[in-house]
Amino acid sequence: MPQKVAFITGGNRGLGFQTALDLKSPETKVIIGSRDLKQGEDALAKLRTAGVDADVIKFDMTNLSDHKAAYDYFNSKYDRLDILINNAGIAGGKFPGNGPEHSASDVPLDLLHKVFETNFFSQVALTKSLLPLIKKSPAGRIVNLSSILGSLTLNADPNSFIYNYKTFAYSASKAALNDFTVHLAYELRDTNIKVNSAHPGWVKTDMGGDQAPMEIGEGGKTSAELATLPVDGPTGGFFHLGQPLPW
Ligand SMILES: NC(=O)c1ccc[n+]([C@@H]2O[C@H](COP(=O)([O-])OP(=O)(O)OC[C@H]3O[C@@H](n4cnc5c(N)ncnc54)[C@H](OP(=O)(O)O)[C@@H]3O)[C@@H](O)[C@H]2O)c1
Incomplete structure (x- = not known):
């Protein structure tokens, strides 16, 4: 039985895959979620070649039956979950760009709903589903992949370097996710669980x-x-990278 069991959503590519590599440790089992199982298995092969003790499950963030299946998987195999990285996310448009999805007045409402569905509602739902298992960990850690573009303070500050870089649908969803971090951390303040938001940097x-x-x-x-x-x-x-950001 591994000392730590970690689940990374959207672990088949990008930052989720890189984080799985970075969690490599003899004590840690890393399970990546991938909505396309074939792509997930290709990623898994690379992780194992790199020496990561890993597995993959088919997982679509917006599919609630996948949340239940993930719960059943961790419950039956490990009886707990130590690390949940809510990494899967969508931009809702091209970055950098000036499409209507980036404008508060022109944003298509169906697109706003879609971005919130993936980046916010599904993150809350998954965390709720897995929380009973995280509570069984001696040191639960929940990481919500936010973005500096979700910072209300920096978005509103004319002197901030992101001031002229408006991405409304995406930023609003990440600001909401940040609020989830604040509220959940408050609720869990007297437990062994830590809940934080991450800005990974602007990454290729x-x-x-x-x-x-x-x-x-x-x-x-x-x-x-x-x-x-x-x-x-x-x-x-x-x-x-260890430095606090303003909400
Ligand atoms: N890259 C940056 O500069 C940057 C900066 C700040 C924050 N972030 C955040 O970091 C996280 C990862 O970003 P990234 O740059 O790695 O993005 P990416 O390269 O576009 O990868 C996104 C990952 O999320 C998965 N995903 C998307 N929708 C999903 C869904 N409904 N269910 C399950 N998986 C889903 C994708 O799976 P598929 O392969 O199936 O599409 C993919 O694995 C995101 O939350 C993003 O907002 C990124």
Whole structure:
């Protein structure tokens, strides 16, 4: 039985895959979720070649029966879950870009719903489903993949470097996810569970695009660090590479 069991949603590529690599440890079993099982199995083969003790489950964030199946999987195999990384997410448009999805006045409402469904409602639902198993961990860690673009403070500050970089649908969904972090951390403040939001950096992935300054090899560090926080580590915060960010 591994000492720690971790679940990373959207672990077949991008930051989720990199975080699985970064969690490599003799004590940790890393289970990646992938909506396409074939792609997940290809990723799993790479993880195992790299020495990660890993497995894959078919998992679509927006499919509630997959949430139940994930619960059953961790419950029957491990009777607990130590680390949940709510990583899967969608941009809802091209980054960088100036499409209507990035405008508060023009955003198509169906697209706003779709982005919130993946980036917010499904994250809340999955966390609720798995929380009974995380409560069985001696040191539960929940990491919500947010973004600096979800910071209300920086979005509203004319002196902030993101001020002129508006991505309404995406930013609003990440701001909502940040609020989930704050509320859940408050509820769990007297438990062994820590809940934090991560900004990985602007990273070269399919979502981040080629212009991103950060290489993929650096992109999993914030998630991995928050997933392995020591007992005296923070909870209810928003971090990038160990530095706090404003909400
Ligand atoms: N890259 C950046 O610069 C950056 C910056 C800040 C925050 N983030 C956040 O970091 C997280 C990962 O981003 P990334 O750059 O790695 O994005 P990515 O390269 O586009 O990968 C997204 C991952 O999420 C999965 N996914 C999307 N919708 C899903 C669903 N409904 N169910 C299950 N999996 C789903 C994708 O699976 P498929 O392969 O099946 O599509 C893929 O594995 C996201 O939450 C993103 O908002 C990224």
